[in-house]
Amino acid sequence: MVTEPVRAEALRLAGSGELPAYVYDLEALRGHAARVRAATAGTAELYYAVKANPAAEILRALDPYVDGFEVASGGELAHVREVVPGRPVAFSGPGKTDEELAVALTPPVHRLHVESPRELARLIARGAPVDVLLRANPDLPGEDTRQAAASPFGMDPDGLAACLPLLADAPHIRVRGLHAHLTWARHDAPAMAALARRVTDWALPWLREHLPGLDDPELDLGGGMGVDYGAPDRVFDWPAYAAALPATEARLRVEPGRSLTAYHGWYVTDVLDVKRNHGRDYAVLRGGTHHLRTPVARGHDQPFVVVPRAGGGGPALTGPATLVGQLCTPRDVLARDVPVTELRPGDLVVFELAGAYAWNLSHHDFLMHPRPRFRYLD
Structure with missing residues (x-):
């Protein structure tokens, strides 16, 4: 949905020659985050997955509504410490370097997620006390976990078992529980909660058997709450998800990213040209x-709204059209x-x-076109 403040800002940017631009509605983002916080309060801790959108303005807007931040690199860790200093941080991600482990220990992160027995051995060798979660990747029944089970992330039961003798000789490594992120981009809140119950049903017996002295166990369920790019007004049902989470002795934690920030950012540009080529209509965008x-x-069409501009003139497109950018590659397709x-040159297209996973995911320097402007409505 393109709100009136965003539409007005898009027209202002076009009038002043400041396109393309990203426009973020921080007031709407705070309202959404407050609703998610209210839904999960008393059920699960809420961490924001910084990889979705690390902009400093986004982190500051979310800060009052989350319990902490999840990072997946030393760069993200340093950024979070600078922008929202003193906040709890969970450090996830495969392939942590020795330099990243050292940075994570001074000062310590709230939780370090261990991805493999070798990563655990390297962490032990540093000799510093640290609170960790072991990242588990069990092959649980159900099609929705197969993608995760076939991935390089975390450890299967054999990998987890290989950690136990290492931990027995390393009292400075304090295991607090497990991290199990087993799905991505699921829109169905009850199905997501059902997966959380299956994870819990596997994880708690494993902890009781292998770490019997663990008090107040933690279970990080990861993120994966989906955004439906085919239905931009459909929002993940956080109250339904939280209500269906299992009642358990473990302290639950979730790490949403996309489902917090995606709805409150727009990419605004304009039409440079329209043309017909081999029976297909194209709109070429800045x-x-x-x-x-x-x-x-992600292999989808990005939803958009056209904002007509008077005086654009020239030929117009009506019917199916393919919206492309300025790059010299046939893969530069937005929809x-x-x-x-009646789409004409000069009209605005507001995606x-x-x-989330937009500007920070993109190959910014290809062809050395100008970078977009960034505007934050507050």
Whole structure:
């Protein structure tokens, strides 16, 4: 949905020659985060997955509504410490370097997620006390976990078992529980909660058997709450998800990213040209996937709204059109064969759901086009 403040800002940016641009509605973001916080309060801790959108303005807007931040690199860790200093941080991600482990220990993060027995051995060798979660990747029944089970993330039961003798000789490594992120981009809140119950049903017996002295166990369920790019007004049902989470002795934690910020960012650009080529209509836009790589990365059409501009003139497109950018590659497609009405050069195209995995996911320097402007409505 393109709100009136965003529409007005898009027209202002166009009038002053400041396109393409990202526009973020921080007031709407705070309202959404407050609703998510209210839904999960008393049920699960809420951490924001910084990888979704690390902009400092986004982190500051979310800060009052989250319990902490999840990072997946030393760069993200340093950024969070600078922008929201003193906040709890969970450090996830495979392939942590020795330098990243050292940075994570001074000062310590709130939780370090261990990805493999070798990573654990390297952490033990540093000799510093640290609180960790072991990242588990069990092959639980159900199709929704197969993608995770076939991934390089975390440890299967054999990998977890290999950690136990290492931990027995390393009292400075304090295991607090497990991290199990077993799905991505699921829109169905009850199904997500059912997966959380299956994870809990496996994880708690494992902890009781292998770490019997663990008090107040923690279970990080990860993120994976989906955003429906085919239905931009559909929002993940957080109250339904939280209500269906299992009642358990473990302290639950969730790490949403996309489902917090995607709805409150827009990529605004304008039409440079329209043309017909081999029976297909094209609208060539300023910018492209070097600014907004999301549709190429995920294989969807990015939803958009056209804002007509008087005086554009020239030929118009009506019917199915493919919206492309300025790059010299046929993969620079933002939406393919989507219906438009009287789309002309000079009209604005406002792409929705551009608040997550958008600019930060894109190949910014390809062809050395200008970077977009960034505007934060408060």
